[in-house]
Amino acid sequence: MNKPLLIKYVFPFIQWYALMIFITIAIDYFLHRYHLIYIGRYLGLIGTVVILISFIYSLRKRKIIKTGSPKKLLLLHEYLSWIGAVLLLVHAGIHFNAILPWLAIVTLLIAVASGLVGKFLLKKSNELLKVKRQQLLDTGMSKEETDKTLFFDSITVDVMKNWRVVHLPITFLLGVLSLLHIITIIMYSK
Numbered sequence: 001m002n003k004p005l006l007i008k009y010v011f012p013f014i015q016w017y018a019l020m021i022f023i024t025i026a027i028d029y030f031l032h033r034y035h036l037i038y039i040g041r042y043l044g045l046i047g048t049v050v051i052l053i054s055f056i057y058s059l060r061k062r063k064i065i066k067t068g069s070p071k072k073l074l075l076l077h078e079y080l081s082w083i084g085a086v087l088l089l090v091h092a093g094i095h096f097n098a099i100l101p102w103l104a105i106v107t108l109l110i111a112v113a114s115g116l117v118g119k120f121l122l123k124k125s126n127e128l129l130k131v132k133r134q135q136l137l138d139t140g141m142s143k144e145e146t147d148k149t150l151f152f153d154s155i156t157v158d159v160m161k162n163w164r165v166v167h168l169p170i171t172f173l174l175g176v177l178s179l180l181h182i183i184t185i186i187m188y189s190k
Contacts, residue, residue, distance in 0.1 A: 010156075013120045017113060020082060024089040031090070040091050047087030048178065054080035078119050085112045100184060104177035111174050114167035122160045129157050 031037055057077035059065045085108055092105045129150065136146040147154070 010121065013116050016082075016116055016120065020086055020089070020112065024086050027086070027090045028093060040093055043087045044091030047084040047091060048182075049084075050080050050087060051084035054078075054084065078115070081115060082112065085109075100177065100181050104174060104181055107170055107174040107177055111167065111170045114163050114170060117160055117163040118167060122157075122163060125153075125157050125160060129153050 028040070031039055054077040056065070056068065057070070057073040060068050060070055060073050088108055089105065092101055132150060132153065133146055136149060137143070141149070
């Protein structure tokens, strides 16, 4: 039979997340190696703008704007948010002198993870579960046996269905923390 959902969809999700961290470390290493650390300051602004542009999808989804294909805007949202997250992570670097930026970065990491759940896992996992269920029923297996066989896959899908419960509030919190960070930088910069 097919691979379990965990192997088929969760591991690729983890790979995309790990790739984001790896690229962040590589860029940060490059900037430090060639004494270009000052560029990291500007990446925060660029990353913020890139993420803000990605919210065109949210505006379209809520019918605040009427133009644009929702499917294409969703792809734009996914990729621009991921790129913006990399830029913000490089901007943050590894500095332990301020709690507000660290809270924003932890929030960013959670928001990206929950977004990746929505992108890579939920839809495909739900479809695969339906296909597996139908295949088992077609072989003559009873509904009870099918449910028993697909128990762990069903639990996995049910847990993933709650991704928006995390994604929307955490994204809002990220915006608030980022705004506070920007305000404090403006207030205390010389």
